[in-house]
Amino acid sequence: MLTTRFVNGAPNWIDVGTTDIDRARAFYGALFGWQFRSAGPDAGGYGFFQSDGRTAAGGMQTTPEQGPPSWTVYFRSPDAEATCEAAEQAHGRVLFPPMDVTGRGTMAILADPAGAPFGIWQPAQIQGVDVAGEPGSLCWVELYTPDIPAAAAFYHATLGLETAAVSFPGGVYTCVNPAGAGEDAMFGGMVPLADDPTEAESGASWLPYFEVTDVDGVVARAEELGGTVRVAATDVEGVGRIARLADPYGARFAVIRTAPRQEP
Template identity: 55%
Template sequence: MLTTDYEDGAPNWVDLGTPDIGAAARFYAGLFGWDFRAGGEEAGGYGMFHLGGKTVAGGAAVPADQGPAAWQVYFRTADADATAAAVLRAGGRVMAEPMDIRDSGRLAVFADPEGVGFGVWQPGRNEGLGAVTEVGSLCWTELYTGDIDAAAEFYHAVLGWQIGGVPFDGGTYTTVRPAGTTEEAAIGGLVPLATDPVEDAERPYWTPYFEVTDCDATAAGAEEAGGKVRMTPISLEGVGRMAKLADPFGARFAVIASVPPPPPGQAA
């Protein structure tokens, strides 16, 4: 479960790169109620999405010739430079060298051996997102990959993740969690591309999940606003109802109306 008591290896930031940040902001405002506040010149056009006064994502305009629209997930690290060295040792690439973002923190961007982009955030004044797991905020992450074992080995070497598994009818869902934590602290999953009929086997990627109150209404709203329903809503027993979507520019993400956790002291 994601919390804002960020452990090393847990997702603590997510942002959107899109060719039209204004139009994208209007789409997400309608979908999640987000308010986008653009940064000044010193921020290079980078801005923040807010909900209820809390930061829930970042975003910036990225020219189409620099890459497709996409969401990117960042994970907490205590030392971005050491993480960059670990990425290289494990066969990944450093796409953006560690850099200070004023006194807010230190950022770096990488690609894993399959070419999937991800980042790390070493907190300074800014610990990360102001809200997670709440409605309208990041609540889960998934890596769609061509090789579960290789991905698990890479991210363990880089972020120290422990690997777990949740059985379901027909297989086991691979979960990941920060080092030294229990399964209840899982922050994401690893999913084989070949088993997912809506995914392109040539396009491994990280996808963020955002919590919603009504998955079906959110999916319908995304389509009405010019987005795409990549996978129609489905219910997963004990988990919730989820759908895979894309915004009008093709950035992929997912939404879920999670099953509420049991009250303290009551078994699930």
């Protein structure tokens, strides 16, 4: 699971781009208890979703020309320019080249060979989100892709990520961790699009998971607030209770109540 002890290659930021940031603020505030704080007059309307004063995510107004509303997962990079070059050499694309963000860090937006967009964040003043792995914060990310071996090779070449096959009841899951960090640092997984018709409709993408204490309560509240239940609350043995949702504007995310870790 994710923590704020960020290492290169691990997710260290997440934000949502939406066509109505004011209503998105209300939706996520009611769902996760987040408060929204502007990043300042020079930030173009960008702001921070905060949980008890700690930044859990970012958010911004976007236009239809910038694509549909969506969550973007950012991965820590020590050198944004070098990471972009590595991505291109591995047949990915740079959608938005590295840009300094008012001294807070350097960001870029890329796409892997299957078209899944993701961000990179080279820290400066801001290392990443202030909270992860706790209720109301990012705890896991999942890549839905048509070709897991190809995706694993791309992210290894670009971010140094390593994968491992983990058996669970009903099959094998491909987990992801930073280079040399081992299984204890796993922060996400890869799922074949062919195995998941729900995500196949949207194509290759990264899906963020937020930890919650009551999955069913969050699902019901999301529906009340105009969100959509894409996959109903389900128990996954050894993992936890999970549901996949979309906010009222179509940005997709998942929630999980993680199962207690079983001691050997």
